[in-house]
Amino acid sequence: MGDAARRLSALAEQALGTPLPVRIRAWDRSESGPPGTPLLVVRRRRALRRLLWKPGELGLARAWVAGDLDVEGDLYEALELLAGHLWERGGDTGRPTGPAVLLAALRDPALRATGAGLLRLARPWPPPVPPREEARPAGGPLHTVRRDKQAISHHYDVGNAFYEHVLGPSMVYSCAYWAPDSTLERAQEAKLDLVCRKLALTPGQRLLDVGCGWGSMALHAARAYGVSVVGVTLSEEQALYARKHVAEAGLTDRVEIRVQDYREVHDGPFDAISSIGMAEHVGSARYAEYARELHTLLRPGGRLLNHQIARRPLGDEAHYRVDPFIDRYVFPDGELAPVGRTVTQLEEAGFEIRDMESLREHYALTLRRWVANLEAHWDEAVRLTSPGRARVWRLYMAACALSFERNRIGVNQVLAVRTPASGASGLPLRTRDWR
Incomplete structure (x- = not known):
């Protein structure tokens, strides 16, 4: 068994400044994180590539819809635990607190090693194709x-x-x-x-x-x-x-x-x-x-x-x-x-x-x-x-x-x-x- 889950957990903690509150299982079947919590399953490296090519909530959404990410256990509990890290916005400012912060952190010179580690794990070429369920509205003004x-x-x-x-x-x-x-x-x-x-x-x-x-x-x-x-x-x-x-x-x-x-x-x-x-x-x-x-x-x-x-x-x-x-x-x-x-x-x-x-x-x-x-x-x-x-x-x-x-x-x-x-x-x- 590999150690991808441990490396993912460490990278997330380094970038976010706090451990993820759920356990991770990676594509190599390795696991890391607090026992007894819902399991965040990273089925494929492609999930990381989606985040690197489209930082923020859209990358996460594409990974979920494509089945690259999944949750085992109580979905509501997992969402409650992850909300502040992944998609809730910071205070009343509207600034994102989740993946966008992670990617901003990885651009910090002090975290270059973290960023390099994520890149090595993701193997980010080529960019993944979005799931076919994604809407592609016609151009022009909204709400015609x-x-x-x-x-x-x-x-x-x-x-x-x-x-x-x-x-x-x-x-x-x-x-x-x-x-x-x-x-x-x-x-x-x-x-x-x-x-x-x-x-x-x-x-x-x-x-x-x-x-x-x-x-x-x-x-x-x-x-x-x-x-x-x-x-x-x-x-x-x-x-x-x-x-x-x-x-x-x-x-x-x-x-x-x-x-x-x-x-x-x-x-x-x-x-x-x-x-x-x-x-x-x-x-x-x-x-x-x-x-x-x-x-x-x-x-x-x-x-x-x-x-x-x-x-x-x-x-x-x-x-x-x-x-x-x-x-x-x-x-x-x-x-x-x-x-x-x-x-x-x-x-x-x-x-x-x-x-x-x-x-x-x-x-x-x-x-x-x-x-x-x-x-x-x-x-x-x-x-x-x-x-x-x-x-x-x-x-x-x-x-x-x-x-x-x-x-x-x-x-x-x-x-x-x-x-x-x-x-x-x-x-x-x-x-x-x-x-």
């Missing part, structure tokens, strides 16, 4: 209709059967609303019903569901509240799935599913708008336009329910950068904003903000259930997509669950009204009664 459609397709058009295994029968891809004894299905139905109650839907009204996904919200609103729904998505596969289930429910007279951008909807006004887990795709450069478009599509007195993931504000917002793993492998061109900025832009578009509810802990619970679903159907998920795609979703969902639990990101439902000139919002004095 064409580019947004490509980004949405990368994330959602990977097979409806794959998502059925992960999300379960509800096919709802946003956080559920949990009670202590809930199942995932009941908790997702409770979330959909919460949205409908906040919107005060009544029979005969028109609802626009922006980013309708697989149609779950549209079906629930039509079936339980008697409204007519227009659901829009940029995903062809989602639309096919949603239309099939609308037809099976006998609701084609009340639910229309379109492959359409929200900027191309011109048949308002609507009595209510739901936007659940869609605004993260809009982008900071387009958010004011998004808010204005939805305001225009609502009748005076109509309500908007905007359900959106938020990040914590940085001390200097100029340092904000989209996570490279998320951008290349999960949500291309997606951006998270602090909830305060979202509320401000909705207000600037003319909305009156009437309620904001944080569901942060609810999303952590939901993600852990999705990870469990994926792991329970792992072989089938790999068959339906690819090993790399399944690995993307497992890491992404597990890491996000921890981020919600650690209060690094949140999710909020903002209820806004297009209040008419008379000032009559139509809401009760006790807002949480909703009607």
